[in-house]
Amino acid sequence: MNCRSLPILEFIRTVGKENVLTTLEERFCYSYDASKLNALPECVVLPGSAEEIAELVKLANRDRFPIFPRGAGTGMVGASIPAGGGLVISLRRLNRILEIDPENMFAIVEPGVVTGEFQRKVLQYGLFYPPDPASLQFSTLGGNVAMCAGGPRAVKYGVTRDYVMGLEAVLPTGSIIRTGTRTMKGVVGYDLTRLLVGSEGTLGIFTKLTLRLIPAPEDVRTLMAVFPRIDDAARTVCEIIKNRIIPSTLELLDQATIQAVENYLHMGLPLNCEALLLIEVDGRSCLLDEDALRIERICRQNGASQTEVARDPTDRERLWRARRAISPALGQIRPGKINEDVTVPRTLIPTLIRSIRTLAEKYKLIIVCFGHAGDGNIHTNIMLNRKDKDELARAEKAVEELFRIVLQLGGTLSGEHGIGITKSPFFQWEVGAEGFQAMWKIKQALDPLNIMNPGKMFVPNRSFFQS
Amino acid sequence: MNCRSLPILEFIRTVGKENVLTTLEERFCYSYDASKLNALPECVVLPGSAEEIAELVKLANRDRFPIFPRGAGTGMVGASIPAGGGLVISLRRLNRILEIDPENMFAIVEPGVVTGEFQRKVLQYGLFYPPDPASLQFSTLGGNVAMCAGGPRAVKYGVTRDYVMGLEAVLPTGSIIRTGTRTMKGVVGYDLTRLLVGSEGTLGIFTKLTLRLIPAPEDVRTLMAVFPRIDDAARTVCEIIKNRIIPSTLELLDQATIQAVENYLHMGLPLNCEALLLIEVDGRSCLLDEDALRIERICRQNGASQTEVARDPTDRERLWRARRAISPALGQIRPGKINEDVTVPRTLIPTLIRSIRTLAEKYKLIIVCFGHAGDGNIHTNIMLNRKDKDELARAEKAVEELFRIVLQLGGTLSGEHGIGITKSPFFQWEVGAEGFQAMWKIKQALDPLNIMNPGKMFVPNRSFFQS
Numbered sequence: 030m031n032c033r034s035l036p037i038l039e040f041i042r043t044v045g046k047e048n049v050l051t052t053l054e055e056r057f058c059y060s061y062d063a064s065k066l067n068a069l070p071e072c073v074v075l076p077g078s079a080e081e082i083a084e085l086v087k088l089a090n091r092d093r094f095p096i097f098p099r100g101a102g103t104g105m106v107g108a109s110i111p112a113g114g115g116l117v118i119s120l121r122r123l124n125r126i127l128e129i130d131p132e133n134m135f136a137i138v139e140p141g142v143v144t145g146e147f148q149r150k151v152l153q154y155g156l157f158y159p160p161d162p163a164s165l166q167f168s169t170l171g172g173n174v175a176m177c178a179g180g181p182r183a184v185k186y187g188v189t190r191d192y193v194m195g196l197e198a199v200l201p202t203g204s205i206i207r208t209g210t211r212t213m214k215g216v217v218g219y220d221l222t223r224l225l226v227g228s229e230g231t232l233g234i235f236t237k238l239t240l241r242l243i244p245a246p247e248d249v250r251t252l253m254a255v256f257p258r259i260d261d262a263a264r265t266v267c268e269i270i271k272n273r274i275i276p277s278t279l280e281l282l283d284q285a286t287i288q289a290v291e292n293y294l295h296m297g298l299p300l301n302c303e304a305l306l307l308i309e310v311d312g313r314s315c316l317l318d319e320d321a322l323r324i325e326r327i328c329r330q331n332g333a334s335q336t337e338v339a340r341d342p343t344d345r346e347r348l349w350r351a352r353r354a355i356s357p358a359l360g361q362i363r364p365g366k367i368n369e370d371v372t373v374p375r376t377l378i379p380t381l382i383r384s385i386r387t388l389a390e391k392y393k394l395i396i397v398c399f400g401h402a403g404d405g406n407i408h409t410n411i412m413l414n415r416k417d418k419d420e421l422a423r424a425e426k427a428v429e430e431l432f433r434i435v436l437q438l439g440g441t442l443s444g445e446h447g448i449g450i451t452k453s454p455f456f457q458w459e460v461g462a463e464g465f466q467a468m469w470k471i472k473q474a475l476d477p478l479n480i481m482n483p484g485k486m487f488v489p490n491r492s493f494f495q496s
Numbered sequence: 497m498n499c500r501s502l503p504i505l506e507f508i509r510t511v512g513k514e515n516v517l518t519t520l521e522e523r524f525c526y527s528y529d530a531s532k533l534n535a536l537p538e539c540v541v542l543p544g545s546a547e548e549i550a551e552l553v554k555l556a557n558r559d560r561f562p563i564f565p566r567g568a569g570t571g572m573v574g575a576s577i578p579a580g581g582g583l584v585i586s587l588r589r590l591n592r593i594l595e596i597d598p599e600n601m602f603a604i605v606e607p608g609v610v611t612g613e614f615q616r617k618v619l620q621y622g623l624f625y626p627p628d629p630a631s632l633q634f635s636t637l638g639g640n641v642a643m644c645a646g647g648p649r650a651v652k653y654g655v656t657r658d659y660v661m662g663l664e665a666v667l668p669t670g671s672i673i674r675t676g677t678r679t680m681k682g683v684v685g686y687d688l689t690r691l692l693v694g695s696e697g698t699l700g701i702f703t704k705l706t707l708r709l710i711p712a713p714e715d716v717r718t719l720m721a722v723f724p725r726i727d728d729a730a731r732t733v734c735e736i737i738k739n740r741i742i743p744s745t746l747e748l749l750d751q752a753t754i755q756a757v758e759n760y761l762h763m764g765l766p767l768n769c770e771a772l773l774l775i776e777v778d779g780r781s782c783l784l785d786e787d788a789l790r791i792e793r794i795c796r797q798n799g800a801s802q803t804e805v806a807r808d809p810t811d812r813e814r815l816w817r818a819r820r821a822i823s824p825a826l827g828q829i830r831p832g833k834i835n836e837d838v839t840v841p842r843t844l845i846p847t848l849i850r851s852i853r854t855l856a857e858k859y860k861l862i863i864v865c866f867g868h869a870g871d872g873n874i875h876t877n878i879m880l881n882r883k884d885k886d887e888l889a890r891a892e893k894a895v896e897e898l899f900r901i902v903l904q905l906g907g908t909l910s911g912e913h914g915i916g917i918t919k920s921p922f923f924q925w926e927v928g929a930e931g932f933q934a935m936w937k938i939k940q941a942l943d944p945l946n947i948m949n950p951g952k953m954f955v956p957n958r959s960f961f962q963s
């Protein structure tokens with residue numbers, strides 16, 4: 030496909046000249062995401078309404094060119110990459126918070142609103158929008174919903190799916206639908222809302238989102254616990270929850286992560302321990318000190334050599350520094366990494382981590398594990414220099430083996446990143462041929478010409494994985 | 497369609513002679529549900545495995561006869577009625593709890609497990625399965641999932657959808673799929689789990705369900721508050737939640753309901769008040785007395801003339817007696833009723849109830865309102881004698897007008913009962929022509945011969961509504 034095949038003049042008529050980008054420099058900005066994959070689109074448009082998007086989608090169906098909806102481009106799996114070229118539809122201009130209803134506790138937003146900004150805004154009403162992907166200061170609600178983003182707080186509050194009550198979307202044939210309700214309950218017809226949540230831009234382009242809000246927790250307590258043995262840390266995670274305390278955050282850092290962070294920050298992290306837990310509880314103020322004490326006790330009973338409760342916000346910030354420094358710290362080990370967000374039932378975290386250590390030895394790789402232990406979501410980072418073809422080949426073999434192990438443990442290949450391009454070769458491993466067929470039938474039914482975000486999920490595309 | 501067109505011998509070969517029911521008496525037992533609609537099936541089978549169901553579904557596709565999956569037949573909208581005749585597939589024999597994993601807090605069950613029994617079983621592990629449709633002592637988990645059942649506790653805990661992590665189902669073409677995960681997170685492909693939840697038996701027959709469990713609340717407190725004015729009661733509902741107390745139950749009874757219950761039970765309910773709230777809070781024991789006190793204060797500040805906190809379980813039982821007696825009590829007013837479970841944003845409950853009063857006057861009907869005020873789900877009962885054709889005609893007009901009002905208020909036609917047969921004439925009013933088309937495309941993609949539970953949702957069928 031080349032530039033001339035796109036009806037640029039009609040794009041200009043639809044969204045205005047200033048919202049059609051065709052120069053190489055402009056298009057380059059919309060060619061990549063956090064997966065480090067990239068592909069140059071022929072054109073980028075920035076529509077300002079659902080009607081304009083519907084018009085663009087109808088043009089795509091008429092002229093049979095692919096369209097790629099795009100939020101902030103912070104995705105980890107290449108789901109917004111215009112693979113093969115075509116038209117990128119950026120939702121950047123649809124960035125208004127249309128309504129916040131503090132009494133009925135919902136908000137209606139456009140997809141381009143930045144998640145962190147939305148959270149700060151609703152907090153002014155004493156309300157809380159819990160999903161907190163690491164990208165939340167940049168990523169948009171539309172992108173979060175398209176990928177069903179997670180985050181540390183999922184262990185207590187669930188994921189993006191649990192906060193989408195309804196939406197307006199342009200379907201792949203250009204019709205505009207409104208799904209769901211403004212109420213907790215609603216059972217009228219198929220749940221198109223949840224079908225579209227996590228559909229990775231392949232079934233519809235969101236133009237409005239009705240999001241559920243909850244009362245903001247009164248306060249929070251933050252703890253850190255150091256474990257000489259990682260098995261003890263993993264068991265502690267289960268013990269806390271068995272004691273009916275559901276922390277709002279239950280993060281685990283393994284030894285390699287601690288080492289990397291300490292090398293980077295020099296903040297005095299203990300290097301002789303196998304794991305560190307960062308734990309937060311939130312809710313009613315009057316309970317939190319008791320909860321923190323109980324968690325400290327559970328940690329110590331289960332092998333923690335050291336525990337620490339943050340005394341004040343500054344202290345809390347210090348404890349979080351280690352967690353936040355992970356990404357830049359890892360950059361010092363190798364320039365690149367493959368970050369897999371595999372998830373297993375939480376009792377199987379020790380088994381998973383032992384298997385990952387074996388893989389690291391077998392394939393002579395540095396594999397760093399950290400993540401959301403409370404919900405079994407362990408970010409497994411294979412550190413690599415992509416220019417080292419041998420290392421890359423070993424890493425790919427390790428990923429394949431990792432995925433087999435995770436599925437044997439009853440886990441999932443992706444807790445929060447999605448399939449996109451990078452995981453499409455493994456998609457069927459998890460959902461099976463029958464599940465794959467059912468999903469593909471739905472895709473074909475709603476997008477008969479395969480116009481909307483093609484080449485994702487359903488297309489095994491090893492060359493992208495290797496790029 | 498008549499009996500001879502069904503391959504009875506092949507049914508017998510598939511599920512065994514004792515599990516194929518063909519006599520009139522047997523078939524009659526599977527002809528109705530709680531909607532009072534009925535239609536006689538040609539045959540009823542009770543399969544014992546997913547493989548047997550797949551076999552039956554393949555026969556249906558081969559010979560083109562309709563199949564009607566059925567749980568306990570407690571549905572309110574005729575969704576399990578074999579309208580037009582065909583084969584009823586009862587899930588009664590698939591009634592095992594296969595696994596309870598207390599550490600990872602999920603259970604795997606077959607669809608025929610009775611909801612209340614499941615709740616008691618998991619409670620032995622200190623775990624809680626919150627969805628509590630009124631039918632829970634009879635209805636099955638499979639039926640609850642097929643209809644996305646709600647209940648009083650939805651205001652705090654959400655609905656059935658929020659507790660289904662994954663499932664195994666036989667699709668309308670006979671293939672068996674496994675969807676979802678055993679983990680809180682999981683974003684691999686389209687969310688077939690939630691597409692099938694609430695699909696009312698039209699997209700798949702469940703053979704296994706993976707259900708999320710949570711720690712059981714330590715204790716509960718029950719309160720009753722009497723309001724001379726119903727607007728005050730409705731405002732109180734919002735005020736409680738604005739004060740960051742989310743009760744586990746927030747039930748409202750209007751004056752007509754109170755009168756009916758008092759006539760039935762003679763328990764000394766105040767007859768000169770317009771509304772009564774039955775409120776429960778659950779959670780950490782140490783907070784509940786304070787919560788109950790705060791709720792009492794909010795009730796009084798907002799116009800309650802009387803409040804009462806249950807002192808012990810016997811006292812609690814007494815307060816619940818009024819709520820539980822509603823159904824039999826209403827039977828004394830008229831032999832029949834049309835029970836619509838409309839839902840509006842909770843601040844609009846007073847508007848809704850005023851409109852309903854106007855409708856009652858306009859159409860000279862007795863309309864009784866009660867229900868789950870916390871989530872805006874008001875059960876609107878038009879009392880009638882179905883043999884009185886004039887009353888029935890007026891009731892139907894009132895329902896139509898009610899639905900228009902609810903949609904104008906940004907509400908939904910059904911909070912928890914579903915569409916089935918009785919609401920199919922109004923289905924498009926809510927989802928729109930475009931939404932309807934999208935759902936119908938999905939149905940056709942997965943069930944090209946329209947074999948599975950046909951004549952539901954998508955087919956306006958006034959004659960059934962009138963039967």
